[in-house]
Amino acid sequence: MKVKCDIMTPLHHQVCFHDGVSVLPHNCTNGIDKDVVEMFEAFYAEMDARMHCSTSRGFTYFIEAFFTNREPLSVNDFTDDTFIKDCKIVTDKSNQYVRSLLKAFYGFVMEHGYGSFTELNLTIVNYNNTIRLINDGYTIITYNPANPVPRGKKWLLWDGKQVYDFNFSDINFPKKMAALQSYVWTEPTPRMRGKQQMMGKYVRFLNIMESKELKVSVKDVMVFKNSLSDLSAPSAAVYSSSVRDFVRFMKVACNADVSQLALDAFNSENTHSKPFKESYTAEQMQQIYDGMDTFIACTTGEMHDNYALRKLITQIVNSTPVRGENIQNLTLNCIEKAEGTDHYYLHYNPKNFAEDKIPLIPEVKGLFDQAIELTNKFRKPGDDMSNYIFIYRRARGNNIGIVSAAGVTAFIDAVCEQLELPQLGLAGVRNRFMEKVTRAVGAKGDVSKSVIEAASRHSASVHFQNYVDLDINQICLNMYGITVGTTELKGVVALSNPEATKANTVLNGRGHCTAASCEDKTMCDCLMCRRFKTTPDCIPFFEKEIKALEVRIYDSTVDEERKFLTAMKALNLKYLVALYEKGKEMSKNASN
Secondary structure, three states: OOOEEEOOOOHHHOEEEEOOEEOOOHHHOOOOOHHHHHHHHHHHHHHHHHHOOOOHHHHHHHHHHHHHHOOOOOOOOOOHHHHHHHHHHOOOOOOHHHHHHHHHHHHHHHHOOOOOOOOOOHHHHHOOOHHHHHHOOOEEEEOOOOOOOOOOOEEEEEOOOOEEEEEOOOOOOHHHHHHHHHHHHHOOOOOHHHHHHHHHHHHHHHHHOOOOOOEEOHHHHHHHHHOOOOOOHHHHHHHHHHHHHHHHHHHHHOOOEEOHHHHHOOOOHHHOOOOOOOOOOHHHHHHHHHHHHHHHHOOOHHHHHHHHHHHHHHHHHOOOOOOHHHHOOOEHHHEEEOOOOOOEEEEEOOOOOOOEEEEEOHHHHHHHHHHHHHHHHHOOOOOHHHHEOOEEEOOOOOOEEEOOHHHHHHHHHHHHHHHOOOOOHHHHHHHHHHHHHHHHHHHOOOOOHHHHHHHHOOOHHHHHHHOOOOOHHHHHHHHHOOOOOOOOOOOEEOOOOOOOOOOOEEHHHOEEEOOOOOOOOOOOHHHHOOOEEEOHHHHHHHHHHHHHHHHHHHHOOOHHHHHHHHHHHHHHHHHHHHHHHHHHHHHHHHHO
């Protein structure tokens, strides 16, 4: 017999049968507040209407589990504490509907103004792992770095936008745990998502440290790096760099005993990651868009809208310097219209930097308008998720989620698989945009270094080393307006310089002197000396010097002085080109 859950009658008279037998315990069917009954009736009606009666059996399981666990005294008997208690109805043996219906029910309670909540909100309720984490002892915490660092071992952290879980319980000594908790709570960079993703490596390093105190040795660092030997070079580089930043924090903020040798041990030559430079062509991008349209046309309802959103994100990544990871976090108020004009700007948080603002051309502004129009039906007053642009309804329950960059990549790869194109995901689309920026530099001699940096939202050196494989001599000619010539450099351009110190740094950071004392001072100083040595990490200082020389050349009114300054600029540019090439060599070595 089909399960019938007639929730439209009061629960103390409820008919809830399976093959003619009541599935509700008799002690749960009497004395329930009428308003509570009506609230559950309304919840069932809403779910039944949306799920088209598919919730009947699942609702039976949910009601049985809920009222066996506890009976609400009134419609206001719902708080942070009751949510924690109610999560106990979800176990490994629970019916699959119980979890999603419990989350949907608390969403219903909040949306209709029932209960009283302090820390709990819809975003926390809708977080994928909330119930499992609550049952595992996590504490809901609202992030406020001005408050003291929480000392609980398991955090379910809400930062006003998103939810993050942190488990400190596996750290072997209290001082180490307190250091990591302080880092997560007080250090502004990396962002909270980056800290969450790195938690496993932070904990691993702390447990590797031999001392119970905050003391880091070279041996600790080397043991940690050896533990990464099964990873690819790029992954090992990221983890090593992130843990080094944490160790620096411990040294400064926690008075940890960390020697410079220990910090330097993180920086071995094999930890430089290989940039991913593959990109789609213009023709391939059009094929991908057409393929996406085919996918979209073959679906209906919410899946149709989900695919459409993923296409819009792909188009935005191909049209702006904004990363997919940043796009998924954009909110409705991120687009600003300039007062008294028809110009629009997008506010977002680029990687490792504070908020940035970029202009939006009408076509790209239109993509955002389409996304907002598609998702307006999911927005509800008081729901924090409604503030985000790229939202969708999850397959189960009444939960709203944010379209992730990983989901967009999966869609791109699925389309490319059908079209027999390379599966490069969002990275290939982003690289396509960066390549378009660079091609503009290569094609137009009047496009300056500042233009490419403004367009790509990172330095020219990062751009060339990480996104494109074009002729560096030609790029520098277009950026700096001067040829570098074929003159052989007297100084040494190397991958690294272990002997570099603050004391032997010369030319405002452009390199280091390898001599005990100055041997060959000339008109061009160290750049013309065979004892001068420079490495790719000096690139920013050469770029700064070239920019300063350009200003001096522009301001100079004496021909001989202009010729000399132009020669100096050419010499610095020659070194800069060599450093760009050395940076590419470093990336290739890291991949082998």
